[in-house]
Amino acid sequence: MNDVVVIGGGPSGLYTAGLLADSGIQVKVFEKKRSIGQDVLCTGIISKDAFQKFGLQKDSVLFELRHMELVSPFGTSLCYDHGDVFACVVDREKFDLNLARRASLNGAEIFTGTRVDDVEVSKQGVTVTTSSQQKGKTKHKARLAILSTGIEYRLHKKLGLGYPSHFINGAQVEFQNPKETAPRIMVGNKVAPGAFAWSIPVNDRRVRVGLITEKGAGAYLVKLVSQMHPEQGHESPELQYRGKVIAQGPVSPTFSDRVMSVGECAAQVKTTTGGGLYYGLFCSQIAVQTILQKMSSDSWTGSDLVDYEKEWKKAIKKELMIGYYARKVCSRLSDKELEKLFQLAKTNGVFPLIREKGHFDWQVDLIVELAKKAPVPALKALVRA
Ligand SMILES: Cc1cc2nc3c(=O)[nH]c(=O)nc-3n(C[C@H](O)[C@H](O)[C@H](O)COP(=O)(O)OP(=O)(O)OC[C@H]3O[C@@H](n4cnc5c(N)ncnc54)[C@H](O)[C@@H]3O)c2cc1C
Known part of the structure; x- marks a missing residue:
């Protein structure tokens, strides 16, 4: 019997596995791709703060972002200078491999080229059925399964987990x-x-x-x-x-008897930009905290795991909701209205506000402040709501 099986070897699954293994938990990770980080489609932008918060290695960084040119529909160009590095562009393959290496060094076992076809939950544990070219179909027993399958939701419904609409x-x-x-x-x-x-x-x-x-x-x-x-x-x-x-969230539930979902498969992705790296790792930390708290009781029903969802929602639900509505409101603006916002940004101190209130990963405060300044009734209504 394994303690935990992690399904999906992307950043969220690998980071979760690394943290669990570091606490002495026996973990297996199954990744269907032949190698970690293979053919990932991602720009690789992650905030500078994330490196410290999640103890990430910097050798995957390809480029540091200090400023950003913003171009309007009519070609007006504004240059935002942050004054320092605010985010980095990483090589996703190297980034993911670093997380895998750390998880392995901590004791997690990672199996690539191994797809999880089925998960069955019973009172005694979970049975995970995998298939791979080398070993064919294999069954693995564990106390708990963590789904971190990105945008694949094949197993979610059967396990009683929510998925994005x-x-x-x-x-x-x-x-x-x-x-x-x-x-x-x-x-x-x-x-x-x-x-x-x-x-x-x-x-x-x-x-x-x-x-x-x-x-x-x-x-x-x-x-x-x-x-x-x-x-x-x-x-x-x-x-x-x-x-x-x-995926756009939030979704519920992200836990059920002996199962949890983390990362993009739980729609823990910024609704403004589509960036999923930071919230994936952030929510992995919360999932691991919940698991460690429950280890001694060895009880893994849905009600034992509910704290995970309570905590991650407390931290990011507002970000997901306000970000989503702000993007929706902006999506209804005509090109002329967008141009007006660019002209306004030139004159009324929007960039100092971004430098002061803007945070790459926590955007609600800035959205609210910008909405107060914008001559767009729908944005103001959003702030009032
Ligand atoms: C064009 C584009 C640009 C992006 N740019 C950024 C960016 O700059 N910054 C940012 O933060 N985010 C970005 N994202 C989003 C980001 O790539 C994802 O949010 C992030 O990869 C999610 O990590 P994850 O670990 O949750 O899932 P994933 O990285 O998708 O990993 C899930 C893994 O699970 C595996 N898997 C799935 N099902 C099974 C199964 N049944 N058995 C075994 N393995 C399985 C998959 O093969 C995959 O490797 C971008 C997305 C797109 C589309």
Whole structure:
């Protein structure tokens, strides 16, 4: 009998496994991909604070973000200078491998190329059925199973776990372009309706261009890249456009008898930007705290695990809700209204406010302050609500 089985070897699952193993808990992680970090679609932006908070290694950092150019629908450009590094762009493969290495050093066993096909819960424990090329079908018994399966929800319903009903569309392409040295965010209904696009250098030669939008992210991205970089040529084999949905939360429940869900599969993802790394690791810490508290009683019913959801919701539910509505309100703005906000930002001290109130991971205070300043009735109504 294992103590805990973690299903999914992305950042949330690996970080959870590492923390559990560090506390002497016997953990197995099953990852269906052949290797950790293989073919991940992500820009890799994570706040500077996260490195200290989660004890992350810095050798995966490719680029440090200190300033950001913001481009309006009509081409007005504003440059936000934070005065210091506020976030970093990481190599996701290396980032994930670092988390895996730490989990292994702490004693967790990680099995790649191993898909979890089924989880059965009984009073005695959970039985997890895996399949892999080497071992075929295998059954593993454990006290508890943690699902950290990203955007895969196949097992959730059967286990009584909630799953998101809403997603946004993400798409990205990475290519060589030594001229793109400035990180940039672009907004507008012709660029990325309902959200935004980005162009982020990852080192002095390559750039990641991507966007999130309610639907059709791939088509908008192809159009954007052809406008920004006509020299790239659309037939270039280097241009591999990739898309993926991003979960929007909050969802409930994220626990049931002998099971918990963490990370993107529990929609613990920023609803403003679609960033899931920080909240995934943050909620992993809460999941581990709950498990450690229950270890001595060895009782793993839903009511034993309810504290996990209470705690993570106390910490991030407001962020998820306000972020979601703020993005929704902004998504209804016309290009002219967006342009007005850019003109306002030029004149009325929005950037000092961002420097003072802005936090990369905790955005509610800034959203409220910005909404008070914005000449958009719907935003003001959001603050009043
Ligand atoms: C275009 C784009 C850009 C993004 N950029 C950023 C960014 O800059 N910053 C940021 O914070 N976030 C970003 N995100 C979101 C971020 O990538 C995810 O939120 C994050 O990877 C979630 O981590 P996770 O561990 O919860 O899930 P995942 O990283 O998805 O890991 C889940 C793992 O579980 C495995 N798995 C699933 N089912 C099974 C099974 N049955 N058996 C075994 N293994 C299984 C999967 O193979 C996968 O490896 C971006 C997303 C997109 C689409």
